[in-house]
Amino acid sequence: MxxxxxxxxxxxxxxxxxxxxxxxxxxxxxxxxxxxxxxxxxxxxxxxxxxxxxxxxxxxxxxxxxxxxxxxxxxxxxxxxxxxxxxxxxxxxxxxxxxxxxxxxxxxxxxxxxxxxxxxxxxxxxxxxxxxxxxxxxxxxxxxxxxxxxxxxxxxxxxxxxxxxxxxxxxxxxxxxxxxxxxxxxxxxxxxxxxxxxxxxxxxxxxxxxxxxxxxxxxxxxxxxxxxxxxxxxxxxxxxxxxxxxxxxxxxxxxxxxxxxxxxxxKYHASCFGTHGAIEAIAALRAQGVVPGDVRQVRLTVDAGADRMCNIATPRTGTEAKFSLRFVAALALLGADTGMPGLFTDAVTARPDLIALRDRVTVAFGPPDWPPDLTVAEVTLADGSRREACCDTSLIGAxxxxxxxxxxxxxxxxxxxxxxxxxxxxxxxxxxxxxxxxxxxxxxxxxx
CATH class of the missing domain: 1.10.4100.10 (2-methylcitrate dehydratase PrpD)
Structure with a gap:
C-alpha cells in the first residue's frame, strides 16, 4: 500500500x-x-x-x-x-x-x-x-x-x-x-x-x-x-x-x-449555508436604519457557484425557500427570525408581502476571482440613495x-x-x- x-x-x-x-x-x-x-x-x-x-x-x-x-x-x-x-x-x-x-x-x-x-x-x-x-x-x-x-x-x-x-x-x-x-x-x-x-x-x-x-x-x-x-x-x-x-x-x-x-x-439560520451571507449582510443594513418600506431594489452579489446551489428564483414550498437567495433576503428585510426552522413553511413562502419583497431582489455573480464565501448586499432606497453591507461567512465563528x-x-x-x-x-x-x-x-x- x-x-x-x-x-x-x-x-x-x-x-x-x-x-x-x-x-x-x-x-x-x-x-x-x-x-x-x-x-x-x-x-x-x-x-x-x-x-x-x-x-x-x-x-x-x-x-x-x-x-x-x-x-x-x-x-x-x-x-x-x-x-x-x-x-x-x-x-x-x-x-x-x-x-x-x-x-x-x-x-x-x-x-x-x-x-x-x-x-x-x-x-x-x-x-x-x-x-x-x-x-x-x-x-x-x-x-x-x-x-x-x-x-x-x-x-x-x-x-x-x-x-x-x-x-x-x-x-x-x-x-x-x-x-x-x-x-x-x-x-x-x-x-x-x-x-x-x-x-x-x-x-x-x-x-x-x-x-x-x-x-x-x-x-x-x-x-x-x-x-x-x-x-x-x-x-x-x-x-x-x-x-x-x-x-x-x-x-x-x-x-x-x-x-x-x-x-x-x-449555522445560525435554518436555510442553505450559501444564503447566510445575504441574511447577515441585510441584517447589517437593517441595523443602519434600512426599513422594508423604503427599499426600491436589493442587489445581491455572490460567487457564481451559488447559482447551482441556492438560487431558486420563485420558490413554491418551504423547502425550496431555504435555497432561494431572493426569498431569504425578503425574510431578512422584514427582520424575520431565520433561526427558527418552523419559519420555512409553504404558507410563509406564499405570503404576498414576502413575494412582493422577493421580487425586488436581484442576484448577480461576481467575477472569477470573487471570494466564494463573500456576499455583498446593496439596497437602493426610495429617494435614490444606496446603502451597502457585506458578509464573509468563512469568518463567522462558533x-x-x-x-x-x-x-x-x-x-x-x-x-x-x-x-x-x-x-x-x-x-x-x-x-x-x-x-x-x-x-x-x-x-x-x-x-x-
Missing part, C-alpha cells in the same frame, strides 16, 4: 491520537448541535415517512433512533437495527438544513460522521472518549480529501455530503472498530463504491436522504471490511477511482496543516451561547429535564461510559 489513500489513513490517525483541548471542545459543539437538530428534524415529514417504513420492515433493536416516539404507532424511545438507526438519525440531522458545515470539504460533516459512531458505541458498549477520537479521525480524513480535491466535485454537481461524507463516515467507523491500515483502506474503497448525491435534488426530500445513505454507507463499509470483504486499497488515487470519477486526480500530495475540525462552521440557545430551542420537545441533562452529558462526553443512556436522553422515553 502507498499513495493518497494510505496518507489519509495515517495522517487522520495521527490527528486523532493527540487531540488538543480546543479541537475536543469543537467536537463537543458539533455533537451537541447535531443532537438538537436530529431531535427537531425527526418530526419533519421526510423523517416520519422513512421511520414508518423502517418500523414496518422490522429489525432487532440495538441502536437508538433519536427523537423517536413522535409518530403514529411508535413507542417512546423506539430502537432499530444499527443500519436503520444510522440512516434515520443522519436524515434527521440534515432534514432542517440547519446543520454544521465544513467549507474545506463542502460537506455537512457531523450528520454523516457521528450517527455511525453512536450506533456502534451502543451496540458494542464503547465509551464516549472513543467516540470523540473516532469523530476527529473521520472529520480529518474527509477534510484532507476535500482540500486535496478542491471544489471540482461540488462544481460538477455532486452533493459532497453524500459522496465525500461516505468516506468520512467510513474513516470514523473504521477508527472506532480499531481496524488496521489495510482493513481501513478496504473500508474507504467500499464506502467510495456506495457514495452518491446530486445537487439537482436541493430543495427536495432527497437531499437529507443523501446524508442518511452516506452515514449508512460508512457504517456498512467499516463492518464489511472488518468481516473481510475485499476491495481496492487505493480507491482515492486509482484509475477510475474516487478522485478520477469525481473530478480529476490532483497533482499534489495529501497534506495536513492542523486540525480541520478547528475551522468547522455552524458562539457557545448562541449554539446552546439553538440546541435548547430545538430540543424543547423532549421530556422535562432531558435537554439539560443531554447537554451536560455531551459537555463531558469523554467520561461517558454508557452511550446508550446518553442517546436515550434524546428521545421521548418516559412519555406515553
Amino acid at each position: 502507498s499513495g493518497a489513500t494510505l496518507q489519509v489513513i495515517r495522517l487522520s490517525r495521527a490527528a486523532a491520537a493527540s487531540v488538543p483541548a480546543a479541537t475536543a471542545a469543537m467536537a463537543r459543539r458539533c455533537i451537541l448541535d447535531w443532537f438538537g437538530l436530529a431531535i427537531a428534524g425527526a418530526g419533519e415529514p421526510v423523517c416520519r415517512r422513512l421511520r414508518a417504513l423502517a418500523l414496518a420492515e422490522g429489525a432487532r433493536p440495538v441502536a437508538t433512533v433519536v427523537g423517536g416516539g413522535q409518530g403514529p404507532g411508535e413507542g417512546p424511545g423506539e430502537g432499530a437495527s444499527a443500519r436503520q438507526a444510522v440512516f434515520l438519525n443522519a436524515v434527521a440531522g440534515h432534514a432542517l438544513d440547519y446543520d454544521d458545515v465544513s467549507l474545506a470539504m463542502h460537506v455537512h460533516p457531523t450528520t454523516v460522521i457521528l450517527p455511525p459512531l453512536l450506533a456502534l458505541a451502543e451496540q458494542r458498549a464503547l465509551g464516549g472518549g472513543a467516540v470523540l477520537a473516532a469523530f476527529v479521525a473521520g472529520y480529518e480524513a474527509a477534510g484532507m480529501i476535500g482540500r486535496w480535491l478542491g471544489a471540482g466535485p461540488y462544481d460538477r454537481g455532486f452533493h459532497m455530503t453524500g459522496t465525500l461524507g461516505a468516506l468520512g463516515a467510513a474513516a470514523a467507523a473504521a477508527h472506532l472498530l480499531g481496524l488496521d491500515e489495510e482493513a481501513t483502506a478496504r473500508a474507504y474503497g467500499l464506502a467510495a463504491s456506495q457514495a452518491a448525491g446530486l445537487k439537482a435534488q436541493f430543495g427536495t426530500m432527497a437531499k437529507p436522504i443523501h446524508a442518511g445513505r452516506a452515514a449508512e454507507a460508512g457504517l456498512c463499509a467499516a463492518l464489511w471490511a472488518e468481516a473481510g470483504i475485499s476491495s481496492r486499497t487505493d480507491i482515492l488515487e486509482a484509475p477510475q477511482g474516487y478522485a478520477a470519477t469525481q473530478s480529476a486526480i490532483p497533482a499534489g500530495p495529501i497534506t495536513w496543516d492542523g486540525h480541520e475540525l478547528d475551522r468547522n462552521s455552524f 458562539d457557545d451561547d448562541r449554539l446552546r440557545a439553538k440546541f435548547l430551542h430545538l430540543a424543547d420537545t423532549l421530556p422535562a429535564g432531558h435537554a439539560g441533562r443531554l447537554a451536560d452529558q455531551v459537555a463531558g462526553i469523554e467520561a461517558v461510559t454508557d452511550v446508550r443512556a446518553l442517546c436515550r436522553l434524546a428521545t421521548r422515553v418516559g412519555e406515553g
Whole structure:
C-alpha cells in the first residue's frame, strides 16, 4: 500500500491520537448541535415517512433512533437495527438544513460522521472518549480529501455530503472498530463504491436522504471490511477511482496543516449555508436604519457557484425557500427570525408581502476571482440613495451561547429535564461510559 489513500489513513490517525483541548471542545459543539437538530428534524415529514417504513420492515433493536416516539404507532424511545438507526438519525440531522458545515470539504460533516459512531458505541458498549477520537479521525480524513480535491466535485454537481461524507463516515467507523491500515483502506474503497448525491435534488426530500445513505454507507463499509470483504486499497488515487470519477486526480500530495475540525462552521439560520451571507449582510443594513418600506431594489452579489446551489428564483414550498437567495433576503428585510426552522413553511413562502419583497431582489455573480464565501448586499432606497453591507461567512465563528440557545430551542420537545441533562452529558462526553443512556436522553422515553 502507498499513495493518497494510505496518507489519509495515517495522517487522520495521527490527528486523532493527540487531540488538543480546543479541537475536543469543537467536537463537543458539533455533537451537541447535531443532537438538537436530529431531535427537531425527526418530526419533519421526510423523517416520519422513512421511520414508518423502517418500523414496518422490522429489525432487532440495538441502536437508538433519536427523537423517536413522535409518530403514529411508535413507542417512546423506539430502537432499530444499527443500519436503520444510522440512516434515520443522519436524515434527521440534515432534514432542517440547519446543520454544521465544513467549507474545506463542502460537506455537512457531523450528520454523516457521528450517527455511525453512536450506533456502534451502543451496540458494542464503547465509551464516549472513543467516540470523540473516532469523530476527529473521520472529520480529518474527509477534510484532507476535500482540500486535496478542491471544489471540482461540488462544481460538477455532486452533493459532497453524500459522496465525500461516505468516506468520512467510513474513516470514523473504521477508527472506532480499531481496524488496521489495510482493513481501513478496504473500508474507504467500499464506502467510495456506495457514495452518491446530486445537487439537482436541493430543495427536495432527497437531499437529507443523501446524508442518511452516506452515514449508512460508512457504517456498512467499516463492518464489511472488518468481516473481510475485499476491495481496492487505493480507491482515492486509482484509475477510475474516487478522485478520477469525481473530478480529476490532483497533482499534489495529501497534506495536513492542523486540525480541520478547528475551522468547522455552524449555522445560525435554518436555510442553505450559501444564503447566510445575504441574511447577515441585510441584517447589517437593517441595523443602519434600512426599513422594508423604503427599499426600491436589493442587489445581491455572490460567487457564481451559488447559482447551482441556492438560487431558486420563485420558490413554491418551504423547502425550496431555504435555497432561494431572493426569498431569504425578503425574510431578512422584514427582520424575520431565520433561526427558527418552523419559519420555512409553504404558507410563509406564499405570503404576498414576502413575494412582493422577493421580487425586488436581484442576484448577480461576481467575477472569477470573487471570494466564494463573500456576499455583498446593496439596497437602493426610495429617494435614490444606496446603502451597502457585506458578509464573509468563512469568518463567522462558533458562539457557545448562541449554539446552546439553538440546541435548547430545538430540543424543547423532549421530556422535562432531558435537554439539560443531554447537554451536560455531551459537555463531558469523554467520561461517558454508557452511550446508550446518553442517546436515550434524546428521545421521548418516559412519555406515553
